[in-house]
Amino acid sequence: MKPVIYSLLGLLLVASLSCRKTYEALVPYDFTNLPGSGQFGTAVRAVTNGVYTVSNGASEFGDQVALKWTYLHNGADTSYYLSVFTGKDAAYFNLEGTSQTDSLVLGGYWRKLVNDQIGLAQLTLRVKHQGKLQLYKGQLAPGDTMVIDGLYGDKNSKLSHPITLTYNRPLNSRPFSIMAHRSGGRTSDLLPASENSVEIIKLASRLGATGIEVDVRYTKDGVPILYHDNTLNLRLIQKNGLMGPVEDYTYQQLSTFVRLINGEKIPTLEEALETVVNNTALNFVWLDTKYIGPMDKVQAIQQKYRQKALQAGRDLRIIIGLPSTEAVDSYKALANKENTPILCELDTALTRSLGARIWAPRWTLGPQTAEVQAMKAAGLTVFVWTLDEPEFIREFIGQNQFDGILSNYSPVVAFYHYTEQP
Amino acid sequence: MIYRRLQTTSWVVLLLLLSLAVQAQRPSSARRQRRLQAIEADTLTDTRRGPYTVVVTAGGGLSYYSTHLGVPAAIEQTRLSRFGTPSSLRVMWYPDHRLRVGLETGWTTMYSYRGQVAGENTHVYVSAVPILVVFSMPLGWLTGTDRSIARRMAITAGTGLYVNHSRLDYLGTVMTNTNSLGWMAAASYTYPIGRRFRIAGELKWFDAVAVENAAFTAELQLVWRAFSW
Structure with missing residues (x-):
């Protein structure tokens, strides 16, 4: 009899432990989004x-x-x-x-x-x-x-x-780039919009960002889209039965079947940049190269939207990020590198040899004071990524070396930047 | 978080099985007394272990996808199927004590749906191949007779890898595989039909944690005591 009781207790334990706790942070307020400033002129x-x-x-x-x-x-x-x-x-x-x-x-x-x-x-x-x-x-x-x-x-x-x-x-007015990772923030941080969606791009400024980093991949039929991971998975999308590499699917298939966690479509790079230019005050877009292969389509879109921004009177920088040697090779393979601003995440020598105007080392390499000062002396902009630790954010801003920080917690970067006393 | 919790669950089940096995090896005081008397009566002290048996189980049946699923809103005239026909193959080592260990694989349909998007037919089919280390033990051990229900019933739990297969038919075909850790738990009743063969009925829960696919299956199995030593 004892084994039966033990088994039943075990099953009860399994049942209780298997109950799934869901974490959510539903916004309790309905924004009216009224046009105009009303009394707040x-x-x-x-x-x-x-x-x-x-x-x-x-x-x-x-x-x-x-x-x-x-x-x-x-x-x-x-x-x-x-x-x-x-x-x-x-x-x-x-x-x-x-x-x-x-x-x-x-x-x-x-x-x-x-x-x-x-x-x-x-x-x-x-x-x-x-x-x-x-x-x-x-x-x-x-x-x-x-x-x-x-x-x-x-x-x-x-x-x-x-x-x-x-x-x-007053707020600290020193020029500084507050760049939000994954177009505004991570889905896992329970934001009201999914990462790498048009909706999070519209939210980015309200989260403190002055610029965004977007993750660019290609669909099977060669459409540049925004998606961070290399596979369709339940961290980023709603359950629909589709799995595996995002590059295995055409844009039409993704557009029809896949919705991001908060219900949004996976946007094309063009839709994302259209939103940045037409809807937001963001002044910087970092196109992170998540794909391996030709860069010409992304370059063409970059140039198209730089022109659009100019025509709209926007001071908007759209930069292709080179995070790996494969991305560097793709850049080198471009037939014409005119009007193609790039950002290099690799070492300083390579950054200089490529003619990049921005160097972006990872924050775990430390302040790298000598290298940062040398690059800035050479007229380059220096960003650091992806920094989420409040103490280090405060310290890096206080040291006044970097020109910007890429973070999943742009509100934290905004707080430390705006409250910094020169 | 969920993933970690289910992994923890798998380990708790495993520890439970181990503790039950240890418990089973420890005779009660009355039983211990009888055993001592038997040993005293026996002039020979037999220290040999065994017998050991390799048991192969093959089965098939019906599965029901028993967790949430999502059908994209864009699909019209949706026909959803949660049922499938799973099959499984298990190789177990039956030692001379209660806890048995082995490997299990097989194949089970998770779910599928059909429909139309702007007049175009669509079909999504999801299945999984488990590759699991499994532990099993009979509910009764050294108690009752061979006909005791407790000795014919066994509980099984395992953990390992699920190879999740997805097929999309819509403006072309896309077939992909994604690996996921997961676990299973089962309860079975085995009925002898010969010296080396038994048939069994087994109720089983498959859970591929990372992809949140879970199915309840009911299988009829043929159990073959392949060889003993």
């Missing part, structure tokens, strides 16, 4: 940008935060969003102006990228005038201090915890 947005001291809410978000407005174009319309970058747990806020008329109120959500914490947030713009707190109506007199306060909630509760932000100083 240029002047209001300008005085709101800045570094703020956190009083209520410091235990959750740290003692200072950086507030920055970004925008998204949609045809002739423009929508504005306020991001709050914090120094704790890679937390950020995404907010938009609400339609309340009696006061300037922001609604949205906050999220911590190191876990699945998420919640609503509602903040009101106030001003401390002669020691008294009053609603901000669009005018700041000398000596007034901007105070943004309100409530935030967590997954299980409505707005319940107070938060108060008091203006401290």
Whole structure:
């Protein structure tokens, strides 16, 4: 009898351990994405940008935060969003102006990228005038201090915890590239959009990025697409029965059958660049070469969208990244290398010999002070990748050597950059 | 995370089997007393081990895909099938103690679906070939008679590799294989039909963890005690 009992207990144990816990961070706020800035006009947005001291809410978000407005174009319309970058747990806020008329109120959500914490947030713009707190109506007199306060909630509760932000100083204005990995961030970080999708590109600025790195592969019929891994797998796509190398499928097959984790299509490189040029304020696109083979189609697309950006009056750099000797060989095999800006991730000698204008070593190689200074003295830009550790991000920004950081946690890079005091 | 958890589950099952095996080898006090009396009565102390037997099991049956699946929204007139006809081949070493070890392979359909996209026929078919190290033990050991249900019932668990096969027919054919770690658990009842042959019925759960494919199968098996020493 005992073995039967043991077996049943074992089966119960198996059943209980096999229950799958799903991790998700569903955005609890529906953005209206209203065109125009409403009451949050240029002047209001300008005085709101800045570094703020956190009083209520410091235990959750740290003692200072950086507030920055970004925008998204949609045809002739423009929508504005306020991001709050914090120094704790890679937390950020995404907010938009609400339609309340009696006061300037922001609604949205906050999220911590190191876990699945998420919640609503509602903040009101106030001003401390002669020691008294009053609603901000669009005018700041000398000596007034901007105070943004309100409530935030967590997954299980409505707005319940107070938060108060008091203006401290302007954002650090030193030029610096904050580049978001995988077009904005990783799917595994439970962002509202999947990595390497058009939707995450539109979100990238709100996550603190000034530029993005996209992963380029070819389909079987030679269409450059955005996809990071070398196989279709459940880390990146919804279950549909298709597996194996992404290069085994035609674009039509992928377009019909494959949806990324949050339901988006795998975009073509052209769709991605079209979005960058037409919808975003991003100023840098790093085309990471994930494929092995001819580079001519990617080069042609790069040139086409550099032209489009120029025509649109955009200051946009589109660079082909060379992460391996195979990619270098593909670049060398191009018939014409004119108008083909590249970024080299390999050693400095190769970078110079290729005529690359950007050198991008991996961060685990350390600060490489001598090499970085030599390259910068030669007029090159130096980025470092893929740096996600907050302490190292703070240290690298503080050392003021690199011109930019590629990270999965662009809100963290944004926080340390904007709060840095020159 | 899920993957790690299921791996942990496999190890827990394995440890459970091992502990049961150890438990089975440890006689109860009454049994130990009887055994001591028998040993005392025996003037010869036999230290030889065995017999050992290699047992080959082959079977087939019906499978049911028993986890979530996704059919793309773009497909119209979808016909989905969760059923398949699996087959399996297992080679086990039956030692002179309770825990048996061996290798199992086979083939099982996971699922398939058909439909149309803009008038074009589509078909997706997913199957898997498990290559597993398996451990098995009868529920009864040194208890009851050969006719005892507990001695004829066995539980089996294993872990190893699943070669997952996917075939897409839509504007061409794409066939790909993806490897995934996974596990299986089974319960069987074996009925003797001759000196070296038995038939068995086995209920089995296959789980290819990384690709989240899992199927429940019911098989009729022929068990051949290939040779003993």
